[in-house]
Amino acid sequence: MDPATLIGIAVAMGAILLTMILEGSSPMAIILIPPLILVFGGTFGAAVGGISMSDVKKIGNWFKMALMPPAVASVSERIQILVSLAEKARKEGLLALEAEVKKIDDPFLKKGLQMSIDGTDPEDLRVILEGEISAKKAEDKTAAKFFNSMGGYAPTIGIIGTVIGLIHVMENLSDPESIGPLIASAFVATLWGVLSANVFWLPMGAKITRTSELQAASMELLVEGIAEIQAGTSPRTVRAKLSALVPPSEQQREAA
Incomplete structure (x- = not known):
């Protein structure tokens, strides 16, 4: 599991709460049930309104993808596996890989x-595998x-909550002592709208995008490796060709 998103959200929330404490405010001041229901419920509902019912069934998996995605295997590990398979195929033929496939x-x-x-014909094999990558x-x-949409809706839903709160303030103008607390409560909705968008939803959308890029790059590396193994390329050449597909920064990190 890659915990970067959870760590990032925790750090951001910690910074916000610490700032409130240092400013002399209580973090409990923003824990108000009505604004929370409106912002989180309204944002979720608006985002669901933009997808299909078949997508709704996947939302649980989407949250898991955003918060607890599987760690992508290292490039060096991928290349080493493919080179080992290339060595065996070169020496004993493709059929010798039957036993190895069961271990993968x-x-x-x-x-x-x-x-x-x-x-399978090499061209057909590449088309099938690349089609699977495109579908993913x-x-x-x-x-x-979906999460980027939530990040877009949340601030506006928060403003709606603030307007609702200010309407309530206007209804109580005859009671000056209550106006201050009511106005403060009204702006809690805007706070949660902006906070949830920038601390939760947008980072979660960005994490899915980044994880998808890493997984697709790993799968594309495997496609090239499988093609070279099928063609009977020498293990040394397989390693050289696959290493050439790795960004320089990744090569340095793997070598460190």
């Missing part, structure tokens, strides 16, 4: 290798768009 946990790599062992990218894009 990655379903994408397992599928690609099995298809190559079964004699499209699904991840929908998930990221």
Whole structure:
């Protein structure tokens, strides 16, 4: 699991609460049930209104993708696995990889290798695997768009809550002592709208996008490796070709 999003949200919320304390305010001052219901419920409802019912069933998985995505395997690990498979295929032939395929946990790599062992045409194999990558990218894009939509709706929903609160203030102008607390409560909705957008929803959408990019890059690396194994390329050349696809910064990090 990659905990970066949870850590980031915790740090941001900690900074906000610490600032309130240092300013002499109580964090409990913003814990008001009506604004929370309006902002979170209204934002979620508005975002759901922009997707299909089939998408609604995936929302639980989308939250998991945003908050607890699986860690993407390191590039060096991927390349080493592919080079080892290339060595075995070079020495013993593609059919010798049947036993190795059963040991592989990655379903994408397992599928690609099995298809190559079964004699699938190289061009057809590439089209199938790249199509699977494109489908995954499209699904991840929908998930990221959902959270980005929530990030867009939340501030406006917060303003709606503030307007509702100010209407209540106007109804109590005859009681001057209550106006101050009522105005403060009214602006809590705007606070939660802006806070939730910038601390929760937009970072979660960005995390899904970034995770999708990393996973797609890893899958594209596997496609190239499977193609080279199927073609009978030497392990040394396989390593060189796959390493050339890795960004320089990643190569330095893996070497460190």
